[in-house]
Amino acid sequence: MARTHFVKKANKQWTCRTCRQPIEIGKPYKWFKMRYYPKFSYHDTCTIPKAHMTTSEHLGNLYGAQDDLTASVNSFRGFAETDFAGAVTDLISAVEEAEEMAEQEYESYT
Secondary structure (H helix, E strand, C coil), X not given: CCCCEEEXXXXXXXXXXXXXXXXXXXXXXXXXXXXXXXXXXXXXXCCCCHHHHCCCHHHHHHHHHHHHHHXXXXXXXXXXXXXXXXXHHHHHHHHHXXXXXXXXXXXXXX
């Protein structure tokens, strides 16, 4: 994986790869660059998805499934008690999707 660099003040305007909003001049940001790829910039408050930090298609798919599952678990933690059944159903479907993705990646290696 690439090393992440942290900058206290931007000297020029960049675009955040997570939220697609501009990073204003003078604002802090973080960036990384992989070999043969352009520089990827992010707001200091935006999370860099693991899938962005690899050139491997297989690892990118697995990291994407992991990020989706993490988002589902976090949304489950903040559910309203009146919608418990819907939150559980969403969480189960997210786990099943992550399992299918892992099985597909495993089968592509064998």
